[in-house]
Amino acid sequence: MSFLNFRKPTNELETGGRTAAPVHSDESEPELTCPNCHKSIPVSRLWANLNTCPCGHHFRISARQRIRILTDRDSFREMDGDLRSRDPLSFAGYQEKLETARISSSETEAVICGTAEIMGNKCCFFAMEPSFMMGSMGTVVGEKITRLFEYALEHRLPVIGYTVSGGARMQEGLLSLMQMAKTSGAVKRHSDAGLLYIVILTDPTTGGVTASFAMEGDIILAEPGATIGFAGARVIEQTTRKQLPKGFQKSEFLLEHGFVDAIVPRKDQRQTLGDLLKLHGGETQ
Amino acid sequence: MSRTAFDRVKIARDPKRPTGLDYISGIFTGFFELHGDRRYADDPAIAGGLAYLNGRPVTIIAIEKGHTTKERTRRSFGAPKPEGYRKALRLMKQAEKFHRPVICFIDTSGANCGFGAEERGQGQAIAENLMDMMTLNTPVISILIGEGGSGGALALAVADRVWMLENAIYSVISPEGCASILWKDPQKADIAAENLKITASDALTLSVIERMIKEDDLGQPSFYAGIRELLTAELAVLEKNDHLLEDRYERFRRIGKGI
Incomplete structure (x- = not known):
């Protein structure tokens, strides 16, 4: 893929990047x-x-850091940032957990969605937030992802998504489980309309997120060394009473077994996404 | 005496309970089993094939736990591997092609948990079923007959109607798993079961299912005859529906919409 290389830096990120703190x-x-x-x-x-x-x-980095690293400056417009989980099952201790997660992550939920431009290509963008209950998917995460795909379908936009998740959120029980079907339905409609979805799997992507929208991209990329799987390695070892080989469920293991298209280091992701969006015609008319 | 959620977990797991194949022989006639996913293997944890329901052809997909120890081991205790889900999807697409409705019987503690299952993409297999069932252009009815364990159960339950047996359970995680993660104590599974809202009446209240099937005569000819009549009547309704796929999408879309 020669087009991935040998381009002149076109902005300050490529020439060295915006840094949060001076290097000294x-x-x-x-x-x-x-x-x-x-x-x-x-x-x-x-x-x-x-x-x-x-x-x-x-x-691991936060969803906001991903947005800053990947999207063109000031291009990100957040959607549905006001949606909050309301403990639909009155699950013991959940309210407190949500409150703690909001404080520790400074976010309202475990995914941030919106529209953005990546190297001039307009797209819908989501990034999951590891410090909010390990990116677990409850009704709000499912609803935000679904709304994003529906918006992308309506406006004929590609979707770029970053996953990091421990899976479905136990504290919302069956309602969390149903989000797997709901988000998959929205991805399918978007896909059937001929629109592009690129997903980038980051550490860790497991459980109900792996078994739904994380594995449904037209192109599935992964960060190096990320743990990606359905069942947890510890659970598998306990169930089978066998030791798992080194590198099990890592990005490289998935590449070898045919479940990801490519492993892309963080520093190259913006360029890769920009190139892939361009290859697919940028903003679909 | 009202039963606790965990009482129902124990009933749902009882090896003496009728399994998928018992439902197939009780409700349908002329069952012809079709094997294999055409990609890797045949998974004995899922039995699928063709049969007649009150004289009309249908496709049946059933998770089968088996009754004897030998049989249960051969069928991985009803924990399907990726090839099982891929076989199910193959048979569903075949049903769509020949305009047959699909009827699924679900009874699993969860998708198979092992090295091979991960190596062959358990998550991808489930995800593909969720996506493709949503637009499968033929009526689908899924019945949870015992355990409905997480994504492994949902992978056969993206349906137009989902029904549950009175003592079946449907859950995002096993009560033991939930208790050990949240409270580091699997002994608190009964508390977890209560909190997770996993019973048929909970699922009905949450609008996750449409119907709860009484099991006073569980396993008797009258029991299977009752389900046969319910299925026949419901398929007649679904076949007249011109908005089948829109309604199926909406059936899942509305869950968590009004946040």
Whole structure:
């Protein structure tokens, strides 16, 4: 795919990126230890590197960070940001969990949806939020994803989506389960209308999200080293009483078994998405 | 005596309960089983094929747990693998081609949990069923006869009508799994079962199903005859519906819409 390479930088992100903090070596600066290479990395250096370690490990990032990294400056328009879960089953402890999640994530729910432009290509965009109950899907997540696909269908726009999720949200019981069918229905209608859906699987994407809209893209990409699967590895080990091989359910395992199209490092994702959107004609007329 | 949610979990899991194949022989005639997903293997956890319902051809797909230990092991205790879901989808598309309605019987603790299932794309197989069943242009009725475990059950329940046996359960996660994640204690499964709202009457209240089937005469000829009449009458209604797919979409679309 030669068109993916050898292009002149067209904006500041490509020439080096917008950084959240100036890159400098300050002795007192906080550091993070990489779970892969076990080296300590200054936070500012991580940030300059889109929260990836020089060894290639991709740290988790928030939905807002994804939006900032991927979409053209000031192009993102959020939709349905006011939808909030209302504990439909009166599940013990759920209200408190929601409150904690809202405070710790500064978000109202586990997915952010809207319209955006990526390298000049208009699209609908969603990014799931790992710090909101590990991106679990309840009625609000299902409703927001469904509305986004319906909006994209109505306006004939492609959808770009980032998944990170522990699966369906237990505290909304059957109503969460039904969101798998609901979102799948919306993806199908969008797909049947000849519209493009690219999904990027990030760490971790599991359970009911894997078994619905995460695996329904026309093109399925993954971040390096992400855990992607249906059943959790620990549950499988307990059930089968067998040890699982190293690398099981990682992006590379899925690529090898034919379930993702390509693994794209974070630094290349914007260009790749821009190129793929362009290849599909950009905004569909 | 009213039963607790966890009482019903135990009843739903009882190995002596009628299984998928019992329903097939009780309700239909001339069942001819069709095997394999044409891609990898035949999954004995799902039995599918052709039969007559009151004289009219239908496609049947049933999760089968088996009764004896040997049979239950062979059928993975009714936990379908990706090839099982792919076989089901193949038979559904065949039903669409020949204008036959599809009737599914669901009884699973969940989709198969293992290395092979993950390797062959359990999540992808379920996702594809959810997508393609939504636009399958023939009537689909799904009946939960025992356990309705999460995505593994839903993968055969994107239907125009979903019914549940009185003591069947339908849940996003097993009560034990929920209790061990939330409270690190699988012994609290009874509390989890209560909170998860998994009984047929809960599902009816939540508008996730259309009908609860009494099981006073469970397994008796009168029981199967009753379901045969219900299916026949309901298919007559669905076949007259010119907005079948719009209604099916809306059936799921409305859940959680009014947030």
